[in-house]
Structures are given as C-alpha cells and as structure tokens.
C-alpha cells in the first residue's frame with residue numbers, strides 16, 4: 245500500500261520524560277486513511293498532527309460507530325524501538341470492526357501502516373524508566389446522513405502520545421470497589437469489541453467510585469450481576485490458594501493481549517491457570533477466609549496493577565496486606581522486561597521498528 249508522508253514544518257519540543265502523565269501530549273504527526281464502499285480504503289497519509297473536520301451529521305457523532313486500539317512502542321537500552329504483539333491489536337481491531345459493521349483492514353496493510361507511522365514518530369519514544377509511546381489507532385463511521393444503518397464511509401487514524409504510568413499510584417496497589425448496579429457490557433452486546441460506547445457506558449460507575457476514594461470498579465456480568473468480569477478498563481486475575489483464576493471470555497469481556505500474555509507466561513512456568521466463571525460469592529468467601537492471596541488488573545496502559553483493597557456492599561477487604569504480591573510482581577517484571585528489551589523474548593512477542 246502506498247502511504248504519502250507530509251512532514252511538519254514546525255516540530256514540537258519533546259516533553260521532559262519524568263513528568264509524563266497518560267495521553268495528554270501528542271506527537272508531530274498522525275495517520276489518516278479514508279474508506280468508501282466504492283473505493284475501499286484510499287488516500288493513506290501521514291500528515292502534521294492537527295484538528296480534523298467532520299460533517300455535523302457524521303455517523304460517529306450520533307450513533308457511536310467507533311472502535312479503537314491501544315498499544316505501545318518501547319525504547320530499548322540499545323536505543324532501538326519495538327512494539328509488543330502488534331498483530332494481536334490488528335486482529336482485535338478487525339473483530340471490533342466486524343461487530344460494529346465498520347470496514348476491515350487487510351492485516352498486512354494495517355501492519356505496514358503501524359510500522360511506517362511508528363518509524364516516522366519513533367524519536368518521540370521516551371527513554372525514562374516505565375515510559376513509552378502509546379499508540380492509539382481508531383476508526384469511525386463517517387456518513388453524512390442521519391439514517392441508522394451500517395456505514396458506507398469511514399476513517400481510520402493513528403495518533404501517538406508519549407506516556408508515563410497510567411494510574412497515579414504507578415505499580416502501587418489500588419483500591420477497587422465492586423460495582424453491583426451499573427454493568428459495562430452484556431453478552432450479545434459489544435463487550436468483546438473495543439468500541440468507544442463501552443467506555444461511555446462505564447464512566448458513571450468509575451466516577452462514583454472515584455468520589456468514594458476508589459481508583460476503579462470491579463465489574464459484574466450484566467445478566468445475573470454475579471460473575472466477575474473486568475476491573476475498570478482492564479482484565480482481572482486472582483490468586484486463590486494454588487490457583488490463578490481469570491474470568492473466561494464469555495462475550496462481554498475484552499480479550500486483552502496482556503491477559504493472554506500473563507496466561508501464557510504463567511502456564512509456561514507451571515502455574516495452574518483457569519479461565520472460568522468466578523462468582524462474587526466465591527470471591528467474597530476467599531476474601532473472608534484469607535485464601536485470596538493476590539488480585540491484579542492487566543492491560544497495556546498499566547501492564548499489571550495490583551489490587552490492595554476491595555470494597556463490596558460497604559465492607560472493605562485488604563488483600564496481601566495492601567502490598568504487591570509475588571506473582572503480580574513476577575508478571576510485571578517479566579512483561580515489562582520483554583517489552584523494554586531487558587530480558588530475552590523467548591516467545592517472539594517483540595517487533596523491532598527499522
């Protein structure tokens with residue numbers, strides 16, 4: 245595929261990498277490509293970062309036809325930049341597109357676009373400990389009409405942001421509240437797709453949790469409000485006695501790439517890992533009788549994020565004395581070690597940029 249590159253005349257100053265938050269600063273360029281049913285994907289281009297203009301009737305503004313991805317470029321000690329399992333993001337984006345009736349992007353084209361964009365912006369990849377260049381591919385429906393139907397026109401873009409840690413707590417344990425009112429997603433809905441609407445629906449619970457002093461909520465399933473699903477915008481895992489448990493992918497859970505990597509690392513090291521239904525009653529029992537040894541969220545932004553306190557129906561339970569557990573720390577060290585090129589990647593997950 246041909247990608248036109250128009251470089252900016254006025255590159256911005258790079259930020260001090262010790263003060264990076266999450267997703268507030270953007271690089272000099274962005275990728276854009278247009279789709280129509282007649283022409284397919286066309287006009288792939290990397291252009292100076294800037295505002296885009298949309299027709300006020302544009303589908304995304306009314307009916308939420310939007311999907312996105314999130315992955316990072318990491319600066320290795322030798323100065324080279326690498327991605328982590330990018331093909332998984334490409335495939336998940338196409339699965340999300342299928343669910344939202346947005347167009348597919350050929351896997352090879354999507355990889356070429358990502359690689360070309362990152363190679364143009366790679367100087368923006370920070371090098372301080374724990375920092376990276378967060379990449380945000382996204383696609384939206386762009387018909388100039390108020391009719392409700394699968395779109396005929398769409399736009400695909402990638403923007404990039406140098407980032408530090410996602411939670412202000414960094415790798416320190418966070419407090420989580422079990423949410424028994426709102427649900428994030430339902431089976432048959434869009435939970436397994438990474439679409440903007442899922443996040444819009446989750447904000448109210450997140451906001452209420454924050455007001456009560458919690459970082460995020462633990463979601464229960466939308467049918468029985470009984471089974472654990474995810475934590476905030478991350479997958480969740482527990483160590484209960486000798487078993488590592490993570491909710492199985494029932495359709496309302498996003499199939500996280502970090503989740504998949506954690507499972508592969510742990511299974512490869514002989515841990516018992518089960519993807520199964522885990523009810524809030526079973527979790528409550530494990531909290532009360534002390535068999536819940538560790539709990540953590542996992543996702544690209546935070547990698548792994550230990551849970552130090554869980555609150556359910558007003559009762560607070562401390563996990564592992566509010567400290568990061570052994571397995572959680574081990575996963576953090578292993579995944580970040582591979583991502584930043586500090587330890588050998590025996591899985592073939594890293595993808596160096598030329």
Ligand code: PLP
Pocket residue numbers: 314474476477478479498499500501502503542543544545
């Ligand atoms: N669950 C939700 C709802 C998410 O938004 C994310 C983040 O992308 C994840 C889980 C974790 O997925 P991944 O590990 O692929 O980043």
Ligand code: COI
Pocket residue numbers: 314477478542543544545546
């Ligand atoms: C993640 O990477 O874990 C996320 O959930 C990203 C978030 C900003 C949507």
